[in-house]
Amino acid sequence: MPGPDKETDLTERIEAFLFDLNRGGSGAGPLRGSAETARETTALLRRITAQARWSSAGDLMEIIRNEGRRMTAAQPSETTVGNMIRRVLKIIREEYARSRGSSEEADQQESLHKLLTSGGVSDENFRQPFAALKPNVIEAINELLTELEGTTDNIAMQALEHIHSNEVIMTIGRSRTVEAFLKDAARKRKFHVIVAECAPFCQGHEMATSLSKAGIETTVITDAAIFAVMSRVNKVIIGTQTVLANGGLRAVNGTHTLALAAKHHSTPLIVCAPMFKLSPQVRRLSFLSDFYRYCEILSKVNVHCPVFDYVPPELITLFISNIGGHAPSYIYRLMSELYHPEDHEL
Amino acid sequence: MADAGEPEGPERKDDIVKAKQEGKELTKEEKQRLRKEKKQQKKSKEKKDDKPSRDSEKEKKPASAASPAPQTPTQPPAQKAPSAAPAPVPVPASETPSAADKPAKSKAELKAERRARQEAERASKGKKGDVGPQAAPGKPKAPPSELQPVVKRLPEHVQVDNPEVLKKLAKKLERQQIPLRSDYGYKVSLFSHLHQYSRKAPLTQQLGIPSTVIHPAIVRLGLQYSQGIVAGSNARSVALLHAFKQVIRDYTTPPNEELSRDLVNRLKPYISFLNQCRPLSASMGNAIKYIKKEISNIPSQCKEEEAKRKLLNCIDCYINEKIVLAAKAIAKYSIEKISDGDVILVYGCSSLVNHILCEAFEKNRKFRVIVVDSRPRLEGREALRRLVQKGINCTYVLISAVSYILPEVSKVFLGAHALLANGYVMSRVGTSQIALVAKAFNVPVLVCCETYKFCERVQTDSFVSNELDDPDDLIVTRTGTTQLEHWQEVPSLGLLNLVYDVTPPDFVDLVITDLGMIPCTSVPVVLRVKNVDQ
Numbered sequence: 001m002p003g004p005d006k007e008t009d010l011t012e013r014i015e016a017f018l019f020d021l022n023r024g025g026s027g028a029g030p031l032r033g034s035a036e037t038a039r040e041t042t043a044l045l046r047r048i049t050a051q052a053r054w055s056s057a058g059d060l061m062e063i064i065r066n067e068g069r070r071m072t073a074a075q076p077s078e079t080t081v082g083n084m085i086r087r088v089l090k091i092i093r094e095e096y097a098r099s100r101g102s103s104e105e106a107d108q109q110e111s112l113h114k115l116l117t118s119g120g121v122s123d124e125n126f127r128q129p130f131a132a133l134k135p136n137v138i139e140a141i142n143e144l145l146t147e148l149e150g151t152t153d154n155i156a157m158q159a160l161e162h163i164h165s166n167e168v169i170m171t172i173g174r175s176r177t178v179e180a181f182l183k184d185a186a187r188k189r190k191f192h193v194i195v196a197e198c199a200p201f202c203q204g205h206e207m208a209t210s211l212s213k214a215g216i217e218t219t220v221i222t223d224a225a226i227f228a229v230m231s232r233v234n235k236v237i238i239g240t241q242t243v244l245a246n247g248g249l250r251a252v253n254g255t256h257t258l259a260l261a262a263k264h265h266s267t268p269l270i271v272c273a274p275m276f277k278l279s280p281q282v283r284r285l286s287f288l289s290d291f292y293r294y295c296e297i298l299s300k301v302n303v304h305c306p307v308f309d310y311v312p313p314e315l316i317t318l319f320i321s322n323i324g325g326h327a328p329s330y331i332y333r334l335m336s337e338l339y340h341p342e343d344h345e346l
Numbered sequence: 347m348a349d350a351g352e353p354e355g356p357e358r359k360d361d362i363v364k365a366k367q368e369g370k371e372l373t374k375e376e377k378q379r380l381r382k383e384k385k386q387q388k389k390s391k392e393k394k395d396d397k398p399s400r401d402s403e404k405e406k407k408p409a410s411a412a413s414p415a416p417q418t419p420t421q422p423p424a425q426k427a428p429s430a431a432p433a434p435v436p437v438p439a440s441e442t443p444s445a446a447d448k449p450a451k452s453k454a455e456l457k458a459e460r461r462a463r464q465e466a467e468r469a470s471k472g473k474k475g476d477v478g479p480q481a482a483p484g485k486p487k488a489p490p491s492e493l494q495p496v497v498k499r500l501p502e503h504v505q506v507d508n509p510e511v512l513k514k515l516a517k518k519l520e521r522q523q524i525p526l527r528s529d530y531g532y533k534v535s536l537f538s539h540l541h542q543y544s545r546k547a548p549l550t551q552q553l554g555i556p557s558t559v560i561h562p563a564i565v566r567l568g569l570q571y572s573q574g575i576v577a578g579s580n581a582r583s584v585a586l587l588h589a590f591k592q593v594i595r596d597y598t599t600p601p602n603e604e605l606s607r608d609l610v611n612r613l614k615p616y617i618s619f620l621n622q623c624r625p626l627s628a629s630m631g632n633a634i635k636y637i638k639k640e641i642s643n644i645p646s647q648c649k650e651e652e653a654k655r656k657l658l659n660c661i662d663c664y665i666n667e668k669i670v671l672a673a674k675a676i677a678k679y680s681i682e683k684i685s686d687g688d689v690i691l692v693y694g695c696s697s698l699v700n701h702i703l704c705e706a707f708e709k710n711r712k713f714r715v716i717v718v719d720s721r722p723r724l725e726g727r728e729a730l731r732r733l734v735q736k737g738i739n740c741t742y743v744l745i746s747a748v749s750y751i752l753p754e755v756s757k758v759f760l761g762a763h764a765l766l767a768n769g770y771v772m773s774r775v776g777t778s779q780i781a782l783v784a785k786a787f788n789v790p791v792l793v794c795c796e797t798y799k800f801c802e803r804v805q806t807d808s809f810v811s812n813e814l815d816d817p818d819d820l821i822v823t824r825t826g827t828t829q830l831e832h833w834q835e836v837p838s839l840g841l842l843n844l845v846y847d848v849t850p851p852d853f854v855d856l857v858i859t860d861l862g863m864i865p866c867t868s869v870p871v872v873l874r875v876k877n878v879d880q
Contacts, residue, residue: 199721199744202822205829212839219534219840220820220830223746224720224776228808228847232536254746257779260786300734302741306750 010051021075034080038276041084046141057096058126068346079242079279086339091140099130151274152180154322159185167191167234173252174203175239177272183214192217230261237270243278247313247328259315268317280344503625504811507539522615523559525552527622531817534840542814548572563592564616568623579763580697583629606644628764628801668798672860677705679858688713688756694774695725696761698794714739720776722819752787762795768804769851769866775844781853790855808847817841
């Protein structure tokens with residue numbers, strides 16, 4: 001019978017995805033880029049929409065929220081999973097609203113109106129079943145997937161607007177977005193790239209070999225030399241793991257030092273981040289144990305090896321995303337367009 | 347010169363016009379004066395009895411008082427052109443015989459001669475090598491209270507991109523029978539003026555065994571330097587001084603030679619050799635200056651045994667005063683700054699900072715230490731080992747985690763390689779970064795440095811004068827794969843392994859020296875006080 005088979009198939013896929021997420025976090029499995037994770041999450045959510053049993057939008061949202069909670073619990077530092085879930089939830093809300101007949105502008109006006117009034121409990125309970133909801137939602141998710149596939153190219157296309165010839169550009173660690181960005185600019189302009197290796201994982205080495213094979217003049221420096229060479233750098237271009245709601249970053253270890261050095265020399269700091277990295281979280285001040293990797297406790301010594309750094313928005317000059325460039329102060333507005341406020345907490 | 351004033355008139359006008367245009371021409375009297383002074387100084391250097399007369403001469407020439415004439419041909423003209431009128435008066439004796447010679451040659455010929463001489467001087471000044479030896483005999487004669495325009499010879503190791511300098515170095519090394527070390531690997535274009543050597547090709551491989559030119563203690567020292575076995579400013583200086591003690595013990599004065607001059611000449615090839623193995627540090631430079639001064643101050647009637655004993659004593663004194671006792675004094679001052687409950691951050695392995703922390707721990711101060719380390723040297727592990735052995739509570743992080751750990755820190759203690767005269771701190775690469783992040787978090791930064799490391803150089807960035815270490819050190823193997831192993835084959839890839847960087851004085855809150863606790867900007871004051879003492 002197709003029904004139970006589909007369900008078991010679906011559960012299997014979800015379990016396999018959760019397992020992968022878990023393994024990716026502990027470092028045992030293959031390290032995946034966040035774009036890949038985003039795509040897989042969205043594909044999985046499309047499958048859930050198609051195959052799970054639900055009758056109204058509210059049911060679907062409940063199912064997705066539950067699965068989403070499990071996924072984010074499997075790997076809290078991989079925020080793209082949560083971001084995609086929130087995007088899909090917003091898509092469902094929109095499709096429901098459209099099916100019900102109210103226009104989208106009214107929706108926006110409603111939300112602004114709610115800002116002024118007490119903003120009480122929404123009387124939307126999403127219980128009305130619509131036949132056309134399922135194909136609409138799946139179509140919208142397909143559009144989202146297409147958007148995800150094109151993000152790196154969209155960002156790379158903007159490279160020539162920001163890089164002139166004979167520049168010295170500094171970057172840290174390895175970011176596929178920045179790699180594509182620089183390679184695109186290198187097709188037309190000649191410039192020099194300095195890569196900080198970002199110990200202990202030394203992902204900067206991979207980045208440097210890849211860039212130099214594309215014909216870009218690259219130099220590898222140690223993390224300790226970042227401030228020493230910063231006086232000769234014209235721009236700093238970095239990628240990030242997450243963009244936070246206040247415009248700050250959660251980026252790889254060493255980025256905060258890089259940002260401080262750039263601020264001291266008044267060098268612009270440009271962050272290349274696709275929109276799916278935008279997360280409604282704010283900085284958590286507690287020291288989480290899952291923040292660490294490869295910690296060894298020698299008998300008398302504590303060793304700290306944090307994976308991520310928080311960079312405050314004052315140190316950032318520009319964000320380049322697939323929809324264009326923005327200042328850090330604009331990020332909160334973009335976020336309100338992507339996610340619904342009730343979905344911030346899954 | 348009054349009788350020669352008439353025929354000089356039109357010429358002087360010409361010259362003044364030329365001086366206005368070029369600012370570089372000398373008048374005839376000035377050139378002759380220059381020549382006279384050169385001859386006189388050569389004579390007086392051997393006889394050492396012309397001092398009072400020349401001093402009086404100098405007082406009468408206020409405009410040209412500062413620099414001894416042969417130093418720079420461009421300096422005196424600017425000062426002498428306006429003083430052309432009063433200047434001829436005080437030198438009647440020397441000038442009149444030359445005045446008598448003058449009418450023999452025509453003015454045009456003299457002009458041509460003058461111009462040719464000037465071109466030659468300008469060409470030789472361009473190499474900047476001639477200025478040094480000429481400045482040296484000039485300097486000790488001037489009274490010490492005047493401000494000296496210090497014209498220093500630019501060291502060879504920051505002129506690698508100048509082929510003339512390299513040729514001169516090669517000739518000098520050939521004369522001293524020391525092999526020349528060749529650069530290794532692709533150099534980043536920003537640093538093409540510095541050497542970059544490979545650790546796998548030490549200089550000692552090119553020496554014959556047994557080496558007849560270089561003392562074996564020095565050969566061993568050179569190898570220890572180039573392989574990094576002896577590292578750290580204090581360690582290198584102490585090792586150098588011990589090796590020199592051995593050299594002095596084994597030294598015998600050859601017949602018809604004076605110990606004070608011959609020993610200094612004997613040391614020169616050793617110093618070149620050590621410089622080739624690894625560029626000398628500022629502390630080593632100061633130690634060598636001290637030894638050379640002590641050696642040349644040995645009176646010529648002193649017997650050899652006594653002289654050697656005196657020198658060995660001097661070296662022991664120097665080590666004791668400048669390094670051992672200084673460390674004790676600095677520890678005493680620093681312990682006042684460490685309070686109970688402190689969390690202290692240190693970077694790399696500084697012998698002085700380790701000493702301070704161990705002393706403070708023995709005086710029962712309660713604190714814990716965070717050791718910050720960086721690739722590729724990973725010197726922090728050595729510091730960690732020493733501190734943990736003492737029983738101090740330690741944490742270990744890499745430099746990229748410094749902004750993560752800094753909110754917990756109450757003080758930062760840093761060591762220094764040298765303190766420059768404009769207040770910049772030259773230290774291991776990464777120090778300036780730590781100072782920057784500490785400043786951003788408002789954590790006080792204290793630098794500990796002995797006064798013998800104070801240096802008269804000035805520097806504003808880490809590019810002009812630095813050391814490039816072996817680039818192969820950056821290659822790391824992780825889980826069996828090496829990304830950069832074949833970096834030489836990729837034409838556009840370069841690896842940069844810097845050794846030093848400079849920290850601006852606004853990041854440093856306090857410098858603790860054996861003379862007390864001073865702000866960073868008081869370094870030139872200390873240097874001046876030291877010079878006056880000596």
